[in-house]
Amino acid sequence: MADLILEMKNITKEFPGVKALDNVNLQVERGEIHALVGENGAGKSTLMNVLSGIYPYGSYTGDIVYNGKVCQFHTLKESEREGIVIIHQELALIQMLSIGENMFLGNERKGKMGLDWDETFNQAEKHMREVGLKESATTLVKDIGTGKQQLVEIAKALAKDVKLLILDEPTSSLNEADTKMLLDLLLAFKKKGMTSIIITHKLNEVAYVADRITVIRDGASIETLENPNHDIDEDRIIKGMVGRELTDRFPKRSGKVSDVKKMEVTDWTVHHPLYEEKIVDDHVNFHVNKGEVVGFAGLQGAGRTELAMSLFGKSYGQEISGKLKIDGKERDLKNSREAIEAGLAYVTEDRKGNGLVLGKSIRENTTMARMSKICSRGGVINLDEELKAAEDYKEKMSTKCPSVEQLVGNLSGGNQQKVLLSKWMFAEPDILILDEPTRGIDVGAKYEIYCIMNQMIEEGKSVIMISSEMPELIGMSDRIYVMNEGRIVGEFTKNEVTQEKIMASILSSDKGIKESEERA
Amino acid sequence: MNSGSKTKQFFLKYTMIIVMVIVFLLFDVLTQGRMHYAQNLSNLLLQNAYVVVLACGMLLCILTGGNIDLSVGAIVCMVGALGAKMLSTTSIPAVAVILICLVLGTVIGVFQGYMIGYARIPPFITTLAGMFVFRGIGRLILDSKTITINNSTFLNIFTAYINLPGLDDGKVKYSAIIIGVIITIIYAAIVVKNRAQKQKKGYKVPSVGSEFGKLAIIAAVIIAYSCALAMYKGIPVMLIWVIAVVMVYAYITSKTAFGRYFYAVGGNEKATQLSGIDTNKIYFVAYTNVAFLAGLCGLLVAARVGSVNGDAGTQYEMDAIGSCFIGGASAYGGSGTISGAVIGAVVMGIINQGMSIYGLNSNWQYVIKGAVILLAVVFDIKFSHKNMSKA
Numbered sequence: 087m088a089d090l091i092l093e094m095k096n097i098t099k100e101f102p103g104v105k106a107l108d109n110v111n112l113q114v115e116r117g118e119i120h121a122l123v124g125e126n127g128a129g130k131s132t133l134m135n136v137l138s139g140i141y142p143y144g145s146y147t148g149d150i151v152y153n154g155k156v157c158q159f160h161t162l163k164e165s166e167r168e169g170i171v172i173i174h175q176e177l178a179l180i181q182m183l184s185i186g187e188n189m190f191l192g193n194e195r196k197g198k199m200g201l202d203w204d205e206t207f208n209q210a211e212k213h214m215r216e217v218g219l220k221e222s223a224t225t226l227v228k229d230i231g232t233g234k235q236q237l238v239e240i241a242k243a244l245a246k247d248v249k250l251l252i253l254d255e256p257t258s259s260l261n262e263a264d265t266k267m268l269l270d271l272l273l274a275f276k277k278k279g280m281t282s283i284i285i286t287h288k289l290n291e292v293a294y295v296a297d298r299i300t301v302i303r304d305g306a307s308i309e310t311l312e313n314p315n316h317d318i319d320e321d322r323i324i325k326g327m328v329g330r331e332l333t334d335r336f337p338k339r340s341g342k343v344s345d346v347k348k349m350e351v352t353d354w355t356v357h358h359p360l361y362e363e364k365i366v367d368d369h370v371n372f373h374v375n376k377g378e379v380v381g382f383a384g385l386q387g388a389g390r391t392e393l394a395m396s397l398f399g400k401s402y403g404q405e406i407s408g409k410l411k412i413d414g415k416e417r418d419l420k421n422s423r424e425a426i427e428a429g430l431a432y433v434t435e436d437r438k439g440n441g442l443v444l445g446k447s448i449r450e451n452t453t454m455a456r457m458s459k460i461c462s463r464g465g466v467i468n469l470d471e472e473l474k475a476a477e478d479y480k481e482k483m484s485t486k487c488p489s490v491e492q493l494v495g496n497l498s499g500g501n502q503q504k505v506l507l508s509k510w511m512f513a514e515p516d517i518l519i520l521d522e523p524t525r526g527i528d529v530g531a532k533y534e535i536y537c538i539m540n541q542m543i544e545e546g547k548s549v550i551m552i553s554s555e556m557p558e559l560i561g562m563s564d565r566i567y568v569m570n571e572g573r574i575v576g577e578f579t580k581n582e583v584t585q586e587k588i589m590a591s592i593l594s595s596d597k598g599i600k601e602s603e604e605r606a
Numbered sequence: 607m608n609s610g611s612k613t614k615q616f617f618l619k620y621t622m623i624i625v626m627v628i629v630f631l632l633f634d635v636l637t638q639g640r641m642h643y644a645q646n647l648s649n650l651l652l653q654n655a656y657v658v659v660l661a662c663g664m665l666l667c668i669l670t671g672g673n674i675d676l677s678v679g680a681i682v683c684m685v686g687a688l689g690a691k692m693l694s695t696t697s698i699p700a701v702a703v704i705l706i707c708l709v710l711g712t713v714i715g716v717f718q719g720y721m722i723g724y725a726r727i728p729p730f731i732t733t734l735a736g737m738f739v740f741r742g743i744g745r746l747i748l749d750s751k752t753i754t755i756n757n758s759t760f761l762n763i764f765t766a767y768i769n770l771p772g773l774d775d776g777k778v779k780y781s782a783i784i785i786g787v788i789i790t791i792i793y794a795a796i797v798v799k800n801r802a803q804k805q806k807k808g809y810k811v812p813s814v815g816s817e818f819g820k821l822a823i824i825a826a827v828i829i830a831y832s833c834a835l836a837m838y839k840g841i842p843v844m845l846i847w848v849i850a851v852v853m854v855y856a857y858i859t860s861k862t863a864f865g866r867y868f869y870a871v872g873g874n875e876k877a878t879q880l881s882g883i884d885t886n887k888i889y890f891v892a893y894t895n896v897a898f899l900a901g902l903c904g905l906l907v908a909a910r911v912g913s914v915n916g917d918a919g920t921q922y923e924m925d926a927i928g929s930c931f932i933g934g935a936s937a938y939g940g941s942g943t944i945s946g947a948v949i950g951a952v953v954m955g956i957i958n959q960g961m962s963i964y965g966l967n968s969n970w971q972y973v974i975k976g977a978v979i980l981l982a983v984v985f986d987i988k989f990s991h992k993n994m995s996k997a
Contacts, residue, residue, distance in 0.1 A: 398880070399882075401879070401880055421882070421884070422879060422880050422881065422882045422883075423882035423883070423884065425882070426881075426882040427882075432880065434877075434880065439874075439876060439877075440874075440876045440877050440880055441877050441880075442874065442877055443869075443870055443873035443874040443877055443878070443940070444873070444874065445873045445940050445941060446869065446870070446873050446940075450866065450869075450870075454870060454877075454878070454881045454883075455881040455882055456882075457863040457866070458863070461862075461863045464862075465862045465863045465864050466861055466862050466863075467861055467862060467863055467866070469861075470807065473809075509881070513882075
């Protein structure tokens, strides 16, 4: 019998309307590196949040057995006390504080008279050396690179006396060299007896570091693979990740794609809005025909949202270059207003942050992107027309709400998504860009949204769909572009595409570790 | 819906009006009825005209996200000083002086609006700097003296009373009552017409009792107030200025697309921007506009007091901000109404006047004012925000 440090048994976690985890089982042996893989939204992060007490005991069912005893964590603090430390995908460091202060935030070294700074910085530097950081602990976090910031996070975990380290996509924002450094560090810690769980999309990393791999799909644990010689076939992992049956979850459309190019983008390059030297989209070329659904596949951070937003009136990034042609005419859209007038609509992936005004009614949200339609020339709102428009779209989308005067913040995710779609349909676009249109909504609402897309196509419009759910992309798109690290790395037609092909084109472009290994 | 929650909703909706009535009655009792003397009722409005005007401007700033303008009191002083100086040392006609002063207020606003909207300097800092700068310039113009205004054309434009020959020659100014009745009739006609229109289109209308009950109460208040004005000098011209400002801003915020953008920016700036709305411009206009109104306010105050000194307008910004919050504007932006801000201003006015008449030490007035503002915001957060997150 293996020595298990952690066993999660039959974990089930439900959110209103969605079963995020369904009887998930996970066994982690002491001293191993265990990889957790699965598509976006499969439930990996949810599982780790259950483990660390972010979702408190009682909000899920099932047992967590840690070091041989059943644990009931109510807060993050309780799990940390047991030595379980989670490092989230987004770095949780405060840029304007020093490394030392960050490391002991919430865990301060106290002396007789307030904080003991000598002890703080001394201890901090001790842990920093362990992770290979040579900086002074008084350096501000903003002055070191993202790679080193990730190391600070690990040092911070060491300062908490970590026994089980959980890393949620630790390398998603790192370059190759930093990634290699980080993974080697994990291997070094393993030799000292530490246990880690690593969540990642990058399968080459998995093969490189993981001893065992648990695959999660649609909120269920599918299988656990052994990787004793670190040579597991990536295709074997992919098969577990995506191997679900495609049934008729996607409504058919009758319309034929025309040959007329509706929109054409050439050499589109976008730089990061804050870090000018970072290129988020690199010479992207693509086109969309009239009556076509074009899908964009890729992992998070591939540059798809950034591409869409920068096309939508330069709403993201700086130093944008490249050509955008709509109906054969070159267009320079300076802001979102001009983009809307040019017939574009961008339905954001972040409906609460960028899409809706939650404190306002469905009526007010519906008309927001094109209020001129319900106003007199002087800009006076015709309330009757606005009400009528909002009611119309409520019917069309079958939004479930008592009245259009309902505050959007009080609706469920699926219905919020429908209001967001209403808002952009109301703006009468010719090209609808949908960014993760079905994220976090239930199957029924998804189907309705697919139907709305088909309806747009039948009206002769074009749809660009960005999605991390590959079945949905394959089921709905006429053509799919695959993006990775800001570049287009593949293009497939509906007939030839498979999930394996998409994954393979991402991975073959991801020259991450293997090359740097060869170099070393 | 049971009757319990109906009553609760009624109280939630009309809290501040109920508070206003209670506060008024309380002081009326405390002062042995002196609160409702015609003269005091008339003065209640004149003394608080400045708050109402400023609150209309301040509300737009607060709507954009709880942002405030600290410089309005200083602008009142500076514009008032310039006006008084021009009237007393030059022969520029009064109307031209008024226009120049309004332009000055607007120019200040354009500057601050540009800083906040386009250069993206935080409003708090921009207007804090403005508070010092404009107060200083005002005192420089005054040369640290008090300048008295004697120009009767100027004074009449703001402080005269409507006095129709033949009708208002006696002690009772009948014109006030007649105008009050006309306004009431027009108001009632609008209510009835709107209701009929709604019914024709098949929209839901409030019950007869609540709609006409409300109408009856408002009508009674208008008539009673115009009678009070009739007993004391008639309708003050300043009331017309104030009502004009309030109506214009109430219309903009509730009926126009442009007005709605202020709410949208405060509700979710990013979403608003992606909806094709120029959010920079919204900030720019909010701060340009509040300075313009502060300029107008500078004139009103100069005329009412009859002189300007270096302390004119001190803490007016706080009164305006307080009115908005008492009137239910959200401290996070995105919600609030002009009518609420006006009611907030009147509540503050009643408290001020009541305490003055009662003879309460002015230091106590500060304590009470502060407590009322805090209570109002606590109430806002406890009820409106909590309700939203719960659902």
